[in-house]
Amino acid sequence: MASIYSNCYLNLAATHSPDSNGGLFFQRWIPSFNSKLHPKRQSVLSHLVPIQEPTIDGTAKVFVRQGLENAHIDMLIVDGGDRVYSVVETAPLATRAWAYQERLLSPRTVNVHSAELTWDCGSTPSTFDCECGHLKDQEFDLGDFHALQRNSFVGKYSDILMAKEFILTTWFDVVTQFSRLRLIFARDRLPALAGIAKHVANKTQSRAPTWSWASVDLITKRPCSKWINYHFAYDYHGGQWIDDRFEILDWKCETVGSNPHGCVIGGHLLVTGAVMVMTFNYDIFYDLIHNEEESWYFDFDIFDKNNAYIAEGESIVAMLVGVQGDDCSAILLIPARKEDGKYKRVGIVGKRTYEDFEGAEEMEIDII
Known part of the structure; x- marks a missing residue:
């Protein structure tokens, strides 16, 4: 599966769908701000605004709608933060472990979110865009956790970020994020990351740095000192x-x-x-x-x-x-x-x- 997504031209992701029956086409909605645990669905509707003054040709109509929930934020938050409550409801695919490597390895993806479409392209430096326009013309930012992972596997920065100076810290970031995602069967934990592991193994000349994390579900547990892991990643190439x-x-x-x-x-x-x-x-x-x-x-x-x-x-x-x-x-x-x-x-x-x-x-x- 990893090779299929790596070599695809365009990945269409039914990000809003809770299961395989959801599909790409539906009445889109945004969550109510008054219900955080199980957000009430509000349809995205447009309303005609009466124009008091006639337009030049007399045919123009003005419509308004409530601002779209910022889907791109939900796409990046799968653990922690004030908005995590809505991610499971509005972007369930973003919480699935099986879909994680597909998102990182695909050269470009259109996410059909509950509220809007988002565009994730690795052919140029971490291009994210969305219907609401918040991400338009945003520059690639190494401080963006998702962007750093994304550009490690596709795009023109991949050779740099997969170099020996970064490879083990990239791997640690990936498995930390991956371990927070949901799996129905624990036996699928390694196969669901096999594509990324192969990329890392090709760079380190080993199967993968370690599988010791694989018995852990970080939805309820967390890894200890992140610093010590970065320390070992540094020492691996530091003499x-x-x-x-x-x-x-x-x-x-x-x-x-x-x-x-x-x-x-x-x-x-x-x-x-x-x-x-x-x-x-x-x-x-x-x-x-x-x-x-x-x-x-x-x-x-x-x-x-x-x-x-x-x-x-x-x-x-x-x-x-x-x-x-x-x-x-x-x-x-x-x-x-x-x-x-x-x-x-x-x-x-x-x-x-x-x-x-x-x-x-x-x-x-x-x-x-």
């Missing part, structure tokens, strides 16, 4: 090297069908490296791991203070991976509860000194 004791011994990734970016049904990563065994403790302000000598602050992969995730006093293995100057970065692992002898990643530690891991024992770990 960080792999610790000599860290080595990948074996790996396996089982997918449904031949698409390596599709639905994953199993896999593991067998590694060896320098480790420190720490203990986890909750703190009012910070999450801490500690041993007999010191305590470290760390970042959860997912912000979920639930004892089913990591229990108070549970042992955590910190495995050294990357080194840059005197600083080092480690991944945090806990035993997998349903598979003996296996581990799963739960977070990262950055900005530790290399001395912390000098003399550390080496351990072989099977990560799932």
Whole structure:
């Protein structure tokens, strides 16, 4: 599907439609400003205005209508903000995970919104336009979150934004936004992003930077420190090297069908490296791991203070991976509860000194 949308000439999106039966043609409407949770539909009607003075030819008529709800704003807001209430009602397609990569990969799209048509074109720098005219002649703005993602995959800026300096931060932005969108079946999470993953994999010479986010629904949870993810993306190209004791011994990734970016049904990563065994403790302000000598602050992969995730006093293995100057970065692992002898990643530690891991024992770990 991703290749179909990437190579299409024009994508027509029934953005207003709640399901496949909605189609492109309907009586358009705007939401009532008095009902935020379930907005009442107001038809978009034109009214003839009586003209007191005759026109030159005597045939002109003047019509007025209520201003269109700014559909282009709804198209960009799928999580948070004062207007999120209306997006599910007025632009349900914008909340669907399956439609996300189609929107980013299509060279040009006409969105049939509940109130107006919007135009999204990647052939020139992030051209957005709409019937109400608010977006007319707007310049491409790198500060626009959607525009940055959009221009990473189509248009003349794609080669720049998909360069090694930006690729991992672009990927992090994409999966953060994608994880907020709605899916009926959890098994579709990876296939629904496979097209974008393929683009990223071609640039990084790997399948994708990580799938660790894929078990998370950010409608109810959020990723932890965005800064730490950007930090690692920067270090990836900023001179960080792999610790000599860290080595990948074996790996396996089982997918449904031949698409390596599709639905994953199993896999593991067998590694060896320098480790420190720490203990986890909750703190009012910070999450801490500690041993007999010191305590470290760390970042959860997912912000979920639930004892089913990591229990108070549970042992955590910190495995050294990357080194840059005197600083080092480690991944945090806990035993997998349903598979003996296996581990799963739960977070990262950055900005530790290399001395912390000098003399550390080496351990072989099977990560799932």
